[in-house]
Amino acid sequence: MGGQALDALAKVCGDVRPGEPAEGVLGVVPGVVAAPASVAEAAEVMRVAAEESLAVVPRGAETRLDWGTPPLRCDLLLDTARLDRVVEHAAGDLVVTAEAGLGMDRLAEVLASRGQRLALDTPLPGSTVGGTIATAAAGPLRLLYGTPRDLVIGLTVVRADGRVARSGGKVVKNVAGYDLGRLFSGSYGTLGLIVEATFRLHPVPAARAFLTRAVPDAARAHEAVQAVLHSPAAPSAVECVTPAGNGGDGEAGGIVVGVLLEGVPEGVAARTGQLRALLGEDTAVAPDPPEWWGAYPDGTTLIDVTAPPSALAGLLAAAEAAGPGAALSWSAAGRGHVGLSGEAAPGDVARTLGRLRGLPDGPRRCAAVVRYAPEAVRAEVDPWGPVPALSLMRGVKDQFDPDHRMSPGRFVGGL
Known part of the structure; x- marks a missing residue:
């Protein structure tokens, strides 16, 4: 990138510098890094980037910057670290507005001081508001409360040309305008820059109980999950992990639900008794989560799988067939993750992807996406798999980013 663009960016942003090799996005080194401190400053940075035809890649806390595929270009790495404020917490309305660079952990602390929470547990500590929305990341609580697209009620973004766009509002009932929250959720920075988000909140529960039950095989795991889901216990989350992903809990070779x-407190105690009667009196009960709760399985390759409860047995079998070191974590909301060790060759990963994508999901097949993997694996496998809505996604990309400068090549189909 020429010095003219660097000088132009420095005139509108107080924190601009040349990029460094260590800041590369999957090996693509940025020409310049800019960290705006306000929405207005971010808009000016994006305006200059448009005038200079710069390819822009947003960056939060880098917890998921290695997800997706390498960008075709990274002229400007736009760091949101200085956009880290809680703009407004309307506790009486159970609503909060926060800037994109604010850490989810810090947001949780602010809300907890008023007895509230954003029911969006993220598996990676340090994740930011913007990065969580951009990757549609969610943990076990997604079973009851949903994902970012369900909890975002308002979003402020800066479009590729530098214009600021807003949708939604500060009250839960406001549904006027284009729903940018749903559109930008899981967009991987390819449509624009997320700068602020408004979420609906929930009270912190007065009591909670974590029940864990070791089962010997996939059939028993399926039975246990079905028993819980069809009971009147109304769980907030139901998880299933294999031994390689559960920190050693459970029987050798077993699975933990x-x-x-x-x-x-009274209701939780009564429902705990109901579930122990269903799962077995040796079901462990604790006030705090087990070590593996909500975490991604270990491995150098992480595969995100969309698989409903009816596909659980097949999913467990596919993870077992992946070989030694393979681990699985799965949520009854229908999403799971398979972790593969560094010993898994590209061919092994491809075969595992084939098994996962062959699992039934009603009339369709399950989706399996490689979130991160060694370079040799990324070069040999299709990380995204079939995407029926690809033509529609391309149309949206053309509308929001006609020059294809926002995270080019980072998303499915080269978007």
Whole structure:
């Protein structure tokens, strides 16, 4: 990138510098790094980037910057670290507005001081508001509360040309305008820059209980999950992990099913008794989560799988067939993750992807996406798999980013 563009950016942003090799996005080194401190400054940075035809890649806390595929270009790495404020917490309305660079952990602390929470647990500590929305990341609580697209009620973004766009509002009932929250959720920075988000909140529950039950095989795991889901216990989350992903809990070669119950103390105690009667009196009960709760499985390759409860047995079998070191974590909301060790060759990963994408999901097949993997694996496998809506996604990309400068090549189909 020429010095003219660097000088132009420095005139509108107080924190601009040349990029360094260590800041490369999957090996693509940025020409310049800019860290705006306000929405207005971010808009000016994006305006200059448009005038100079710079390819822009947003960066939060880098917890998921290695997800997706390498960008075709990274002229400007736009760092949101200085956009880190809680703009407004309307506790009486159960609503909060926060800037994109604010850490989810810090946001949780602010909300907890008023007895509230954003029911969006993220598996990676340090994740930011913007990065969480951009990757549609969610943890076990997604079973009851949903994902970012369900909890974002307002979004402010800077479009590729530098214009600021807003949708939604500060009250839960406001549904006027284009729903940018749903559109930008899982967009991987390819449509624009997320700068602020407004979320609906929930009270912190008065009591909670984590139940864990070790089972010997996939059939018993399926039975246990079905028993919980069809019971009146109303769990907030139901998780299932294999031994390589559960920190050693459970029997050798076994599988662990975990359940979270929340509510008032009397109700949680009664529902705990109901589930112990269903799962077995040796079901462990604790007030705090097990070590593996909500974490991604270990491995150098991480595969995100969309698989409903009816596909759980097949999913467990596919993870077992992946070989030694393979680990699985799965949520009854229908999402799971398979972690493969560094010993898994590209061919092994391809075969595992084939098994996962062959699992039934009603009339369709399950989706399996490689979130991160060694370079040799990324070069040999299709990380995204079939995407029926690809033509529609390309149309949206053309509308929001006609010059294809926002995170070019980072998303499915080269978007």
